[in-house]
Amino acid sequence: MTYREAIRAGLREALRSDPRVFLMGEDVGRYGGAYACSRGLLEEFGPERVRDTPLSESTFVGAGIGAALGGMRPIVEVMTVNFSLLALDQVVNNAATLRHMSGGQFSIPLAVRMATGGGRQLAAQHSHSLEGWYAHIPGIKVLTPATVADAKGMLLAALQDPDPVFIFEHAMLYPMEGELDEDAGAADISQARVRRQGNDVTLITFGGSLPKTLEAAEQLASLEIEAEVVDARVLRPLDISTFLTSVAKTHRVVIVDEAWRTGSFAAEISAQIMEQGFDHLDAPVARICAAEVPMPYAKHLEEAALPQVGIIVKTVQGL
Amino acid sequence: MKAAVAVEDKIVRVLGEGGEVDASKDPRLSDRDLLTLYRAMLLNRMVDERMFRLQRQGRIAFYIGATGEEAAIIGAAFAMGEKDWVVPCYREFGAAYVRGFTLRDFFCQIFGNAQDLTKGRQMPVHIASSRLHVLSVSSPVGTQIPHAVGLAIAAKIRKAKEAALVFFGDGATSEGDFHVSMNFAGVFRAPCVFLCRNNQWAISVPRERQTAAPSIEIKAKAYGFEGVLVDGNDVLAIYATTKKAFEKARSGGGPTLIEAFTYRLGPHSTSDDPHAYRGEDEVELWKKKDPLIRFREYLEKRKLWHQDRETKLMQDLNEEILSTLKEVEQIPPPPPESIFEDVYAVMPWHLREQRDQLLRWLEERKKITESY
Ligand SMILES: Cc1ncc(C[n+]2csc(CCOP(=O)(O)OP(=O)(O)O)c2C)c(N)n1
């Protein structure tokens, strides 16, 4: 099963099992979603529950907040993270604050899904990885499923959560094949996961950089360096203890994050490891991030801007 | 069919569907101008066909076309002055073309090569030319509309007799930027012409899903200025209406919203398959209203055109397209380290550092590959 199919399976299961759940966004119905995640769902559940909306990010996120307040369990699909910026006021000033500002009177059980990341030659207005920005905001949860199992399990977990949950689906992952236990329900959304065991170095990553990092780990193995790969999975609230356990074993850390380096989520992970795991470290924490430029279009330019397997390998060798 | 009735009631049309002209509304363009317009429209159509083919062959990654909407795009831009600004959506190559953006400029952009004005940084068809006063294409829908209002306000402050023309689609009218820009332009009487290409679809979402109003043009009323509904497949009607809107804007009369009622005959872009959401019968209906056919029939009636000239022009354009393509495909790509340029006017130290790091890595990788 692919990552995309796993998301669809999650959507279907949620729509079937909970009458409060409905999906809305642009092109989610007749078209089946810009990334085909909701294909077939309009036919199965009808236009009330799989709703093509007018083209207005701010309004479908804002109306999602309203519907959640009104007793529903809305899933809002925003085509890409770049376009979610048109709805940012609804996220930062409203979804994230309402519970707190109201003295705990209001709850917003809202799930917002969107594609993130580069690698498909879509240039500066469709390719950025802004999940790290979202992770800066208290009051929302931020998930970055990087496996087929998490693609479905995290969506179901988001729908059980009483707070707004933002799910960032890296667009390069949609066609990825993987295992899925059909009966597995909601995934845990409190912990990071070790995806590969190793003793020599800890590679911490999340989302679309996980496959690249695992590939780098394989190449490193052929150079007799055993890397442990940790998938952060949940950026907020962040599970630092899984990182620390690994660092205590390997004493070296490289963080791979597709966002821009300055102020990146990699910087946050690095700071926390420095604060809490300084004594374990034998080398400074290293970061591999995107070049700090708007994402270019041409293939070789985009490759030059994005973290690559070769750079991960080289960085580890240089530690 | 409520919308259709409302449309027929007040639509501005110069050319009937068989190419017959309404003399009272005829903008009386010279023969030369008429032929220039036709040539540009045909070229745009032929470039679309060629580029879709190139994308299928894997020679370009993406393309987004104007097929069916050439009259609305080219007719409007043709009515502007040299100093006026075009703020494009993403189907407006034709508008730039009639302002002097060449086919070669366009192909260099599509290939993202070293001579592309956008230096390989923008998606194909996301053109820009400061020299020609064509603003950079902005992908997030509707975000370009406020820029046009700002350009118009700037012209007004400078007391220049200039105006801005902004293109956007029917889908964009659901975004906040559309409404607040219209409001702003109304309040400041900005010399701004809003041109909505109502091509009936926003990817898979039909016009009815964007607004419950019978038309888009009607929205101008709420912002305190005039809206005009125009047959977007009638190049002379578009030209005449835009010309009038510009004259009004330049003489202090404020903004105008033009709704060009047209149709996207092709897919949204090369990433789209319209069969998933619309019927062939609808497309067939609109094919009969093709803006190129209607204009050609008019030109034939005026004895300016006939089949032989059509055949010859198509041959010439085809040759021009192919020879330009051939030349452009030889141009090398921009160097990888060029991505660090133009982030700022002057490259700061941290980008110089990242650039040098990239160069060292590329050098090393070359050595690794050579040693194999
Ligand atoms: C803010 C934003 N949301 C979504 C998209 C994805 N998108 C690209 S074009 C488009 C449809 C726009 O339709 P319309 O405004 O009618 O213009 P048309 O393509 O029909 O010319 C959508 C939804 C985007 N580019 N920007």
Ligand SMILES: [Mg+2]
């Ligand atoms: Mg449209």
